[in-house]
Amino acid sequence: MAQAGQSGDFLVRPDPQDRRLTAPVVGVDHTGAAVETRVVTERPLTIFLNSQEIVTAMTIGDHPDLLAIGFLRNQGMLAAEETITGVDHDAELGVVVVRTARQTDYEEKLRRKTRTSGCAVGTVFGDMMEGLEGLRLPDARLRTSWLYRLSHEINRTPSLYLEAGAIHGTVLCEGDRPLVYMEDVGRHNAVDKVAGWMFVNGTAPEDKILYTTGRLTSEMVLKTAHMGIPILVSRSGFTAWGVELARQFDMTLIGRLRGRRFLCLSGAERLDFDADPQEVAEEAAKHRRKGAGPDA
Structure with missing residues:
Protein backbone atom coordinates (compact mmCIF):
# COMPACT_ATOMS: atom_id res chain seq x y z
CA MET A 1 0.00 0.00 0.00
CA ALA A 2 1.22 3.48 -0.77
CA GLN A 3 2.06 5.41 2.35
CA ALA A 4 0.89 8.87 3.26
CA GLY A 5 3.51 11.45 3.92
CA GLN A 6 2.98 14.56 5.94
CA SER A 7 -0.33 15.58 7.45
CA GLY A 8 -2.90 16.32 4.78
CA ASP A 9 -1.26 14.02 2.20
CA PHE A 10 -4.38 11.95 1.52
CA LEU A 11 -4.29 8.96 -0.79
CA VAL A 12 -7.96 9.67 -1.66
CA ARG A 13 -9.85 12.79 -0.70
CA PRO A 14 -13.13 14.52 -1.61
CA ASP A 15 -13.32 16.70 -4.71
CA PRO A 16 -15.81 19.45 -3.87
CA GLN A 17 -15.16 21.04 -7.27
CA ASP A 18 -16.57 18.01 -9.13
CA ARG A 19 -19.79 19.56 -10.44
CA ARG A 20 -21.26 16.13 -11.18
CA LEU A 21 -21.74 15.66 -7.45
CA THR A 22 -23.76 18.82 -6.75
CA ALA A 23 -26.52 20.75 -8.50
CA PRO A 24 -27.48 24.45 -8.36
CA VAL A 25 -30.88 25.20 -6.81
CA VAL A 26 -32.61 28.59 -6.51
CA GLY A 27 -34.67 29.48 -3.44
CA VAL A 28 -35.20 32.22 -0.87
CA ASP A 29 -33.50 32.80 2.46
CA HIS A 30 -34.96 33.83 5.83
CA THR A 31 -35.29 37.44 4.65
CA GLY A 32 -37.13 36.50 1.47
CA ALA A 33 -34.15 37.32 -0.73
CA ALA A 34 -33.50 35.09 -3.75
CA VAL A 35 -30.45 32.85 -3.34
CA GLU A 36 -28.73 30.17 -5.36
CA THR A 37 -27.00 27.34 -3.57
CA ARG A 38 -25.52 23.99 -4.48
CA VAL A 39 -26.96 20.75 -3.09
CA VAL A 40 -25.56 17.23 -3.30
CA THR A 41 -26.96 14.94 -5.96
CA GLU A 42 -28.60 11.56 -5.39
CA LEU A 49 -22.78 -9.78 -8.15
CA ASN A 50 -22.17 -11.75 -11.32
CA SER A 51 -25.68 -12.21 -12.79
CA GLN A 52 -27.62 -11.60 -9.58
CA GLU A 53 -29.11 -8.23 -8.63
CA ILE A 54 -28.23 -7.51 -5.00
CA VAL A 55 -29.41 -4.02 -4.02
CA THR A 56 -30.11 -0.51 -5.27
CA ALA A 57 -28.50 2.25 -3.23
CA MET A 58 -28.88 6.02 -3.48
CA THR A 59 -25.44 7.56 -3.87
CA ILE A 60 -23.72 10.73 -5.03
CA GLY A 61 -22.17 8.68 -7.84
CA ASP A 62 -18.42 8.80 -7.27
CA HIS A 63 -16.33 5.63 -6.86
CA PRO A 64 -19.15 3.24 -7.88
CA ASP A 65 -16.71 0.33 -8.22
CA LEU A 66 -15.39 0.76 -4.68
CA LEU A 67 -18.89 1.21 -3.28
CA ALA A 68 -20.05 -2.03 -4.90
CA ILE A 69 -17.02 -4.05 -3.81
CA GLY A 70 -17.10 -2.66 -0.28
CA PHE A 71 -20.83 -3.28 0.08
CA LEU A 72 -20.49 -6.89 -1.04
CA ARG A 73 -17.48 -7.41 1.21
CA ASN A 74 -19.22 -5.98 4.27
CA GLN A 75 -22.29 -8.12 3.61
CA GLY A 76 -20.17 -11.26 3.59
CA MET A 77 -20.72 -11.87 -0.11
CA LEU A 78 -17.05 -11.46 -1.01
CA ALA A 79 -14.52 -13.51 0.93
CA ALA A 80 -11.21 -11.97 1.97
CA GLU A 81 -9.43 -14.19 -0.58
CA GLU A 82 -12.02 -13.58 -3.33
CA THR A 83 -10.75 -13.20 -6.89
CA ILE A 84 -12.54 -10.37 -8.69
CA THR A 85 -12.29 -10.88 -12.44
CA GLY A 86 -13.87 -7.59 -13.42
CA VAL A 87 -16.02 -4.61 -12.43
CA ASP A 88 -18.27 -3.09 -15.09
CA HIS A 89 -20.02 0.24 -14.54
CA ASP A 90 -22.69 1.69 -16.82
CA ALA A 91 -23.23 5.28 -15.70
CA GLU A 92 -26.23 5.80 -18.01
CA LEU A 93 -28.09 2.78 -16.63
CA GLY A 94 -26.85 3.30 -13.05
CA VAL A 95 -25.57 -0.26 -12.80
CA VAL A 96 -22.32 -1.77 -11.55
CA VAL A 97 -21.53 -5.48 -11.97
CA VAL A 98 -18.85 -7.16 -9.86
CA ARG A 99 -17.65 -10.41 -11.41
CA THR A 100 -15.84 -13.14 -9.48
CA ALA A 101 -14.04 -16.33 -10.41
CA ARG A 102 -16.29 -18.19 -7.96
CA GLN A 103 -19.92 -18.88 -8.78
CA THR A 104 -22.26 -17.15 -6.32
CA ASP A 105 -25.91 -17.61 -5.33
CA TYR A 106 -27.35 -15.46 -2.58
CA GLU A 107 -31.08 -15.77 -3.23
CA GLU A 108 -31.79 -17.08 0.28
CA LYS A 109 -29.67 -14.36 1.87
CA LEU A 110 -31.52 -11.71 -0.12
CA ARG A 111 -34.86 -12.98 1.15
CA ARG A 112 -33.70 -12.32 4.71
CA LYS A 113 -32.59 -8.72 4.23
CA THR A 114 -34.02 -6.04 6.52
CA ARG A 115 -34.08 -2.25 6.40
CA THR A 116 -31.82 -0.57 8.96
CA SER A 117 -31.94 2.73 10.82
CA GLY A 118 -29.44 4.22 8.36
CA CYS A 119 -30.17 6.78 5.67
CA ALA A 120 -29.83 6.27 1.91
CA VAL A 121 -31.30 2.78 1.82
CA GLY A 122 -28.92 1.33 4.37
CA THR A 123 -29.40 -2.43 4.21
CA VAL A 124 -28.24 -5.25 6.45
CA PHE A 125 -28.93 -8.92 6.00
CA GLY A 126 -30.38 -11.20 8.68
CA ASP A 127 -27.16 -13.21 8.82
CA MET A 128 -24.69 -10.30 8.74
CA MET A 129 -23.21 -11.72 11.95
CA GLU A 130 -22.05 -14.68 9.87
CA GLY A 131 -18.28 -14.93 10.09
CA LEU A 132 -18.11 -12.70 13.17
CA GLU A 133 -18.93 -15.33 15.78
CA GLY A 134 -16.26 -15.26 18.48
CA LEU A 135 -14.39 -12.42 16.76
CA ARG A 136 -11.91 -10.51 18.93
CA LEU A 137 -10.31 -7.65 17.06
CA PRO A 138 -6.51 -7.27 17.19
CA ASP A 139 -4.83 -5.29 19.92
CA ALA A 140 -3.88 -1.73 19.04
CA ARG A 141 -2.92 1.48 20.80
CA LEU A 142 -4.65 4.82 20.40
CA ARG A 143 -3.05 8.04 21.58
CA THR A 144 -5.45 10.82 22.47
CA SER A 145 -3.12 13.22 20.67
CA TRP A 146 -3.90 11.29 17.48
CA LEU A 147 -7.63 11.81 18.01
CA TYR A 148 -7.21 15.56 18.36
CA ARG A 149 -4.92 15.86 15.31
CA LEU A 150 -7.19 13.69 13.16
CA SER A 151 -10.27 15.70 14.12
CA HIS A 152 -8.45 18.97 13.38
CA GLU A 153 -7.15 17.77 10.00
CA ILE A 154 -10.35 16.13 8.77
CA ASN A 155 -12.62 19.01 9.78
CA ARG A 156 -10.49 21.44 7.78
CA THR A 157 -10.14 19.36 4.63
CA PRO A 158 -12.10 20.74 1.65
CA SER A 159 -15.13 18.51 1.24
CA LEU A 160 -18.56 18.22 -0.29
CA TYR A 161 -19.98 18.78 3.18
CA ASP A 176 -2.54 10.57 13.31
CA ARG A 177 -2.60 10.46 9.50
CA PRO A 178 -5.88 10.47 7.55
CA LEU A 179 -5.34 8.32 4.45
CA VAL A 180 -8.59 7.76 2.54
CA GLY A 186 -25.49 7.69 3.51
CA ARG A 187 -22.85 6.95 6.11
CA HIS A 188 -23.05 3.26 5.17
CA ASN A 189 -22.11 4.07 1.57
CA ALA A 190 -19.10 6.09 2.70
CA VAL A 191 -17.88 3.20 4.86
CA ASP A 192 -18.39 0.73 2.01
CA LYS A 193 -16.28 2.89 -0.32
CA VAL A 194 -13.44 2.74 2.20
CA ALA A 195 -13.90 -1.04 2.53
CA GLY A 196 -13.77 -1.37 -1.26
CA TRP A 197 -10.58 0.67 -1.42
CA MET A 198 -8.98 -1.51 1.26
CA PHE A 199 -10.01 -4.70 -0.55
CA VAL A 200 -8.69 -3.53 -3.94
CA ASN A 201 -5.39 -2.32 -2.44
CA GLY A 202 -4.89 -5.26 -0.06
CA THR A 203 -4.63 -2.89 2.92
CA ALA A 204 -4.01 -4.47 6.34
CA PRO A 205 -6.60 -3.31 8.92
CA GLU A 206 -4.85 -4.18 12.19
CA ASP A 207 -3.27 -0.76 12.79
CA LYS A 208 -6.02 1.37 11.29
CA ILE A 209 -8.62 3.74 12.75
CA LEU A 210 -11.98 4.35 11.07
CA TYR A 211 -13.39 7.86 11.53
CA THR A 212 -17.01 8.60 10.62
CA THR A 213 -19.33 11.56 10.93
CA GLY A 214 -22.34 9.26 11.35
CA ARG A 215 -23.97 7.68 14.38
CA LEU A 216 -22.32 4.63 15.91
CA THR A 217 -25.13 2.18 15.19
CA SER A 218 -25.06 -1.61 15.16
CA GLU A 219 -24.51 -1.70 11.40
CA MET A 220 -21.58 0.72 11.58
CA VAL A 221 -19.94 -1.50 14.19
CA LEU A 222 -20.65 -4.65 12.18
CA ILE A 231 -10.92 1.35 16.46
CA LEU A 232 -14.06 3.24 15.38
CA VAL A 233 -14.37 6.97 16.04
CA SER A 234 -17.22 9.40 15.38
CA ARG A 235 -18.25 12.99 15.84
CA SER A 236 -21.74 11.69 16.60
CA GLY A 237 -23.39 9.58 19.27
CA PHE A 238 -24.08 5.92 20.01
CA THR A 239 -26.87 3.37 20.00
CA ALA A 240 -27.06 0.78 22.77
CA TRP A 241 -26.74 -2.15 20.37
CA GLY A 242 -23.76 -0.52 18.70
CA VAL A 243 -22.01 -0.30 22.08
CA GLU A 244 -22.97 -3.88 22.99
CA LEU A 245 -21.53 -5.25 19.74
CA ARG A 260 -11.17 18.62 23.22
CA ARG A 261 -14.06 16.36 24.23
CA PHE A 262 -14.86 12.73 23.43
CA LEU A 263 -16.54 9.74 25.05
CA CYS A 264 -15.22 6.15 24.94
CA LEU A 265 -17.82 3.45 25.68
CA SER A 266 -15.84 0.37 24.67
CA GLY A 267 -12.17 -0.61 24.56
CA ALA A 268 -10.85 2.21 26.79
CA GLU A 269 -7.87 0.02 27.70
CA ARG A 270 -6.34 0.86 24.29
CA LEU A 271 -6.16 4.59 25.11
CA ASP A 272 -2.92 6.37 25.89
CA PHE A 273 -3.80 9.76 27.41
CA ASP A 274 -0.75 11.60 26.09
CA ALA A 275 -2.39 14.99 25.45
CA ASP A 276 -3.69 17.60 27.88
CA PRO A 277 -7.27 18.43 26.80
CA GLN A 278 -6.87 21.94 28.19
CA GLU A 279 -4.23 22.59 25.53
CA VAL A 280 -6.58 21.56 22.71
CA ALA A 281 -8.56 24.35 21.06
CA GLU A 282 -12.35 24.12 21.08
CA GLU A 283 -13.90 23.46 17.68
CA ALA A 284 -14.68 26.60 15.71
CA ALA A 285 -18.32 27.07 14.74
CA LYS A 286 -17.48 27.14 11.01
CA HIS A 287 -16.16 23.57 11.24
CA ARG A 288 -19.21 22.14 12.97
CA ARG A 289 -21.60 20.16 10.81
CA LYS A 290 -24.60 22.43 10.32
CA GLY A 291 -27.69 21.32 12.18
CA ALA A 292 -25.92 18.31 13.75
CA GLY A 293 -26.69 17.63 17.36
CA PRO A 294 -24.57 15.35 19.53
CA ASP A 295 -26.23 12.23 18.09
CA ALA A 296 -26.51 13.29 14.43
Whole structure:
Protein backbone atom coordinates (compact mmCIF):
# COMPACT_ATOMS: atom_id res chain seq x y z
CA MET A 1 0.00 0.00 0.00
CA ALA A 2 1.22 3.48 -0.77
CA GLN A 3 2.06 5.41 2.35
CA ALA A 4 0.89 8.87 3.26
CA GLY A 5 3.51 11.45 3.92
CA GLN A 6 2.98 14.56 5.94
CA SER A 7 -0.33 15.58 7.45
CA GLY A 8 -2.90 16.32 4.78
CA ASP A 9 -1.26 14.02 2.20
CA PHE A 10 -4.38 11.95 1.52
CA LEU A 11 -4.29 8.96 -0.79
CA VAL A 12 -7.96 9.67 -1.66
CA ARG A 13 -9.85 12.79 -0.70
CA PRO A 14 -13.13 14.52 -1.61
CA ASP A 15 -13.32 16.70 -4.71
CA PRO A 16 -15.81 19.45 -3.87
CA GLN A 17 -15.16 21.04 -7.27
CA ASP A 18 -16.57 18.01 -9.13
CA ARG A 19 -19.79 19.56 -10.44
CA ARG A 20 -21.26 16.13 -11.18
CA LEU A 21 -21.74 15.66 -7.45
CA THR A 22 -23.76 18.82 -6.75
CA ALA A 23 -26.52 20.75 -8.50
CA PRO A 24 -27.48 24.45 -8.36
CA VAL A 25 -30.88 25.20 -6.81
CA VAL A 26 -32.61 28.59 -6.51
CA GLY A 27 -34.67 29.48 -3.44
CA VAL A 28 -35.20 32.22 -0.87
CA ASP A 29 -33.50 32.80 2.46
CA HIS A 30 -34.96 33.83 5.83
CA THR A 31 -35.29 37.44 4.65
CA GLY A 32 -37.13 36.50 1.47
CA ALA A 33 -34.15 37.32 -0.73
CA ALA A 34 -33.50 35.09 -3.75
CA VAL A 35 -30.45 32.85 -3.34
CA GLU A 36 -28.73 30.17 -5.36
CA THR A 37 -27.00 27.34 -3.57
CA ARG A 38 -25.52 23.99 -4.48
CA VAL A 39 -26.96 20.75 -3.09
CA VAL A 40 -25.56 17.23 -3.30
CA THR A 41 -26.96 14.94 -5.96
CA GLU A 42 -28.60 11.56 -5.39
CA ARG A 43 -28.74 8.88 -8.05
CA PRO A 44 -29.63 5.19 -7.86
CA LEU A 45 -26.89 2.62 -8.31
CA THR A 46 -27.92 -1.02 -8.73
CA ILE A 47 -25.26 -3.49 -7.65
CA PHE A 48 -24.99 -6.90 -9.28
CA LEU A 49 -22.78 -9.78 -8.15
CA ASN A 50 -22.17 -11.75 -11.32
CA SER A 51 -25.68 -12.21 -12.79
CA GLN A 52 -27.62 -11.60 -9.58
CA GLU A 53 -29.11 -8.23 -8.63
CA ILE A 54 -28.23 -7.51 -5.00
CA VAL A 55 -29.41 -4.02 -4.02
CA THR A 56 -30.11 -0.51 -5.27
CA ALA A 57 -28.50 2.25 -3.23
CA MET A 58 -28.88 6.02 -3.48
CA THR A 59 -25.44 7.56 -3.87
CA ILE A 60 -23.72 10.73 -5.03
CA GLY A 61 -22.17 8.68 -7.84
CA ASP A 62 -18.42 8.80 -7.27
CA HIS A 63 -16.33 5.63 -6.86
CA PRO A 64 -19.15 3.24 -7.88
CA ASP A 65 -16.71 0.33 -8.22
CA LEU A 66 -15.39 0.76 -4.68
CA LEU A 67 -18.89 1.21 -3.28
CA ALA A 68 -20.05 -2.03 -4.90
CA ILE A 69 -17.02 -4.05 -3.81
CA GLY A 70 -17.10 -2.66 -0.28
CA PHE A 71 -20.83 -3.28 0.08
CA LEU A 72 -20.49 -6.89 -1.04
CA ARG A 73 -17.48 -7.41 1.21
CA ASN A 74 -19.22 -5.98 4.27
CA GLN A 75 -22.29 -8.12 3.61
CA GLY A 76 -20.17 -11.26 3.59
CA MET A 77 -20.72 -11.87 -0.11
CA LEU A 78 -17.05 -11.46 -1.01
CA ALA A 79 -14.52 -13.51 0.93
CA ALA A 80 -11.21 -11.97 1.97
CA GLU A 81 -9.43 -14.19 -0.58
CA GLU A 82 -12.02 -13.58 -3.33
CA THR A 83 -10.75 -13.20 -6.89
CA ILE A 84 -12.54 -10.37 -8.69
CA THR A 85 -12.29 -10.88 -12.44
CA GLY A 86 -13.87 -7.59 -13.42
CA VAL A 87 -16.02 -4.61 -12.43
CA ASP A 88 -18.27 -3.09 -15.09
CA HIS A 89 -20.02 0.24 -14.54
CA ASP A 90 -22.69 1.69 -16.82
CA ALA A 91 -23.23 5.28 -15.70
CA GLU A 92 -26.23 5.80 -18.01
CA LEU A 93 -28.09 2.78 -16.63
CA GLY A 94 -26.85 3.30 -13.05
CA VAL A 95 -25.57 -0.26 -12.80
CA VAL A 96 -22.32 -1.77 -11.55
CA VAL A 97 -21.53 -5.48 -11.97
CA VAL A 98 -18.85 -7.16 -9.86
CA ARG A 99 -17.65 -10.41 -11.41
CA THR A 100 -15.84 -13.14 -9.48
CA ALA A 101 -14.04 -16.33 -10.41
CA ARG A 102 -16.29 -18.19 -7.96
CA GLN A 103 -19.92 -18.88 -8.78
CA THR A 104 -22.26 -17.15 -6.32
CA ASP A 105 -25.91 -17.61 -5.33
CA TYR A 106 -27.35 -15.46 -2.58
CA GLU A 107 -31.08 -15.77 -3.23
CA GLU A 108 -31.79 -17.08 0.28
CA LYS A 109 -29.67 -14.36 1.87
CA LEU A 110 -31.52 -11.71 -0.12
CA ARG A 111 -34.86 -12.98 1.15
CA ARG A 112 -33.70 -12.32 4.71
CA LYS A 113 -32.59 -8.72 4.23
CA THR A 114 -34.02 -6.04 6.52
CA ARG A 115 -34.08 -2.25 6.40
CA THR A 116 -31.82 -0.57 8.96
CA SER A 117 -31.94 2.73 10.82
CA GLY A 118 -29.44 4.22 8.36
CA CYS A 119 -30.17 6.78 5.67
CA ALA A 120 -29.83 6.27 1.91
CA VAL A 121 -31.30 2.78 1.82
CA GLY A 122 -28.92 1.33 4.37
CA THR A 123 -29.40 -2.43 4.21
CA VAL A 124 -28.24 -5.25 6.45
CA PHE A 125 -28.93 -8.92 6.00
CA GLY A 126 -30.38 -11.20 8.68
CA ASP A 127 -27.16 -13.21 8.82
CA MET A 128 -24.69 -10.30 8.74
CA MET A 129 -23.21 -11.72 11.95
CA GLU A 130 -22.05 -14.68 9.87
CA GLY A 131 -18.28 -14.93 10.09
CA LEU A 132 -18.11 -12.70 13.17
CA GLU A 133 -18.93 -15.33 15.78
CA GLY A 134 -16.26 -15.26 18.48
CA LEU A 135 -14.39 -12.42 16.76
CA ARG A 136 -11.91 -10.51 18.93
CA LEU A 137 -10.31 -7.65 17.06
CA PRO A 138 -6.51 -7.27 17.19
CA ASP A 139 -4.83 -5.29 19.92
CA ALA A 140 -3.88 -1.73 19.04
CA ARG A 141 -2.92 1.48 20.80
CA LEU A 142 -4.65 4.82 20.40
CA ARG A 143 -3.05 8.04 21.58
CA THR A 144 -5.45 10.82 22.47
CA SER A 145 -3.12 13.22 20.67
CA TRP A 146 -3.90 11.29 17.48
CA LEU A 147 -7.63 11.81 18.01
CA TYR A 148 -7.21 15.56 18.36
CA ARG A 149 -4.92 15.86 15.31
CA LEU A 150 -7.19 13.69 13.16
CA SER A 151 -10.27 15.70 14.12
CA HIS A 152 -8.45 18.97 13.38
CA GLU A 153 -7.15 17.77 10.00
CA ILE A 154 -10.35 16.13 8.77
CA ASN A 155 -12.62 19.01 9.78
CA ARG A 156 -10.49 21.44 7.78
CA THR A 157 -10.14 19.36 4.63
CA PRO A 158 -12.10 20.74 1.65
CA SER A 159 -15.13 18.51 1.24
CA LEU A 160 -18.56 18.22 -0.29
CA TYR A 161 -19.98 18.78 3.18
CA LEU A 162 -18.34 22.19 3.44
CA GLU A 163 -19.46 22.93 -0.13
CA ALA A 164 -23.07 21.77 0.07
CA GLY A 165 -23.82 19.94 3.35
CA ALA A 166 -26.29 17.02 3.70
CA ILE A 167 -23.59 14.38 3.42
CA HIS A 168 -21.57 11.97 5.58
CA GLY A 169 -17.85 11.31 5.58
CA THR A 170 -15.70 8.31 6.51
CA VAL A 171 -11.92 8.42 6.79
CA LEU A 172 -9.42 5.57 7.03
CA CYS A 173 -6.57 6.64 9.29
CA GLU A 174 -3.23 5.29 10.46
CA GLY A 175 -1.90 6.86 13.65
CA ASP A 176 -2.54 10.57 13.31
CA ARG A 177 -2.60 10.46 9.50
CA PRO A 178 -5.88 10.47 7.55
CA LEU A 179 -5.34 8.32 4.45
CA VAL A 180 -8.59 7.76 2.54
CA TYR A 181 -11.54 10.17 2.84
CA MET A 182 -14.87 9.17 1.26
CA GLU A 183 -18.23 10.97 1.33
CA ASP A 184 -21.79 10.00 0.43
CA VAL A 185 -25.40 10.79 1.29
CA GLY A 186 -25.49 7.69 3.51
CA ARG A 187 -22.85 6.95 6.11
CA HIS A 188 -23.05 3.26 5.17
CA ASN A 189 -22.11 4.07 1.57
CA ALA A 190 -19.10 6.09 2.70
CA VAL A 191 -17.88 3.20 4.86
CA ASP A 192 -18.39 0.73 2.01
CA LYS A 193 -16.28 2.89 -0.32
CA VAL A 194 -13.44 2.74 2.20
CA ALA A 195 -13.90 -1.04 2.53
CA GLY A 196 -13.77 -1.37 -1.26
CA TRP A 197 -10.58 0.67 -1.42
CA MET A 198 -8.98 -1.51 1.26
CA PHE A 199 -10.01 -4.70 -0.55
CA VAL A 200 -8.69 -3.53 -3.94
CA ASN A 201 -5.39 -2.32 -2.44
CA GLY A 202 -4.89 -5.26 -0.06
CA THR A 203 -4.63 -2.89 2.92
CA ALA A 204 -4.01 -4.47 6.34
CA PRO A 205 -6.60 -3.31 8.92
CA GLU A 206 -4.85 -4.18 12.19
CA ASP A 207 -3.27 -0.76 12.79
CA LYS A 208 -6.02 1.37 11.29
CA ILE A 209 -8.62 3.74 12.75
CA LEU A 210 -11.98 4.35 11.07
CA TYR A 211 -13.39 7.86 11.53
CA THR A 212 -17.01 8.60 10.62
CA THR A 213 -19.33 11.56 10.93
CA GLY A 214 -22.34 9.26 11.35
CA ARG A 215 -23.97 7.68 14.38
CA LEU A 216 -22.32 4.63 15.91
CA THR A 217 -25.13 2.18 15.19
CA SER A 218 -25.06 -1.61 15.16
CA GLU A 219 -24.51 -1.70 11.40
CA MET A 220 -21.58 0.72 11.58
CA VAL A 221 -19.94 -1.50 14.19
CA LEU A 222 -20.65 -4.65 12.18
CA LYS A 223 -19.16 -3.15 9.01
CA THR A 224 -16.06 -2.04 10.89
CA ALA A 225 -15.73 -5.53 12.41
CA HIS A 226 -16.03 -7.13 8.96
CA MET A 227 -13.22 -4.82 7.83
CA GLY A 228 -11.07 -6.02 10.75
CA ILE A 229 -10.46 -2.49 12.08
CA PRO A 230 -10.12 -2.36 15.88
CA ILE A 231 -10.92 1.35 16.46
CA LEU A 232 -14.06 3.24 15.38
CA VAL A 233 -14.37 6.97 16.04
CA SER A 234 -17.22 9.40 15.38
CA ARG A 235 -18.25 12.99 15.84
CA SER A 236 -21.74 11.69 16.60
CA GLY A 237 -23.39 9.58 19.27
CA PHE A 238 -24.08 5.92 20.01
CA THR A 239 -26.87 3.37 20.00
CA ALA A 240 -27.06 0.78 22.77
CA TRP A 241 -26.74 -2.15 20.37
CA GLY A 242 -23.76 -0.52 18.70
CA VAL A 243 -22.01 -0.30 22.08
CA GLU A 244 -22.97 -3.88 22.99
CA LEU A 245 -21.53 -5.25 19.74
CA ALA A 246 -18.35 -3.20 20.07
CA ARG A 247 -17.77 -4.67 23.53
CA GLN A 248 -18.44 -8.15 22.17
CA PHE A 249 -15.77 -7.69 19.47
CA ASP A 250 -13.32 -5.87 21.77
CA MET A 251 -13.57 -2.82 19.53
CA THR A 252 -12.60 0.61 20.82
CA LEU A 253 -15.64 2.83 20.26
CA ILE A 254 -15.29 6.59 20.63
CA GLY A 255 -18.07 9.09 19.95
CA ARG A 256 -18.93 12.77 20.37
CA LEU A 257 -15.40 13.77 19.36
CA ARG A 258 -15.57 17.54 19.13
CA GLY A 259 -12.77 19.88 20.02
CA ARG A 260 -11.17 18.62 23.22
CA ARG A 261 -14.06 16.36 24.23
CA PHE A 262 -14.86 12.73 23.43
CA LEU A 263 -16.54 9.74 25.05
CA CYS A 264 -15.22 6.15 24.94
CA LEU A 265 -17.82 3.45 25.68
CA SER A 266 -15.84 0.37 24.67
CA GLY A 267 -12.17 -0.61 24.56
CA ALA A 268 -10.85 2.21 26.79
CA GLU A 269 -7.87 0.02 27.70
CA ARG A 270 -6.34 0.86 24.29
CA LEU A 271 -6.16 4.59 25.11
CA ASP A 272 -2.92 6.37 25.89
CA PHE A 273 -3.80 9.76 27.41
CA ASP A 274 -0.75 11.60 26.09
CA ALA A 275 -2.39 14.99 25.45
CA ASP A 276 -3.69 17.60 27.88
CA PRO A 277 -7.27 18.43 26.80
CA GLN A 278 -6.87 21.94 28.19
CA GLU A 279 -4.23 22.59 25.53
CA VAL A 280 -6.58 21.56 22.71
CA ALA A 281 -8.56 24.35 21.06
CA GLU A 282 -12.35 24.12 21.08
CA GLU A 283 -13.90 23.46 17.68
CA ALA A 284 -14.68 26.60 15.71
CA ALA A 285 -18.32 27.07 14.74
CA LYS A 286 -17.48 27.14 11.01
CA HIS A 287 -16.16 23.57 11.24
CA ARG A 288 -19.21 22.14 12.97
CA ARG A 289 -21.60 20.16 10.81
CA LYS A 290 -24.60 22.43 10.32
CA GLY A 291 -27.69 21.32 12.18
CA ALA A 292 -25.92 18.31 13.75
CA GLY A 293 -26.69 17.63 17.36
CA PRO A 294 -24.57 15.35 19.53
CA ASP A 295 -26.23 12.23 18.09
CA ALA A 296 -26.51 13.29 14.43
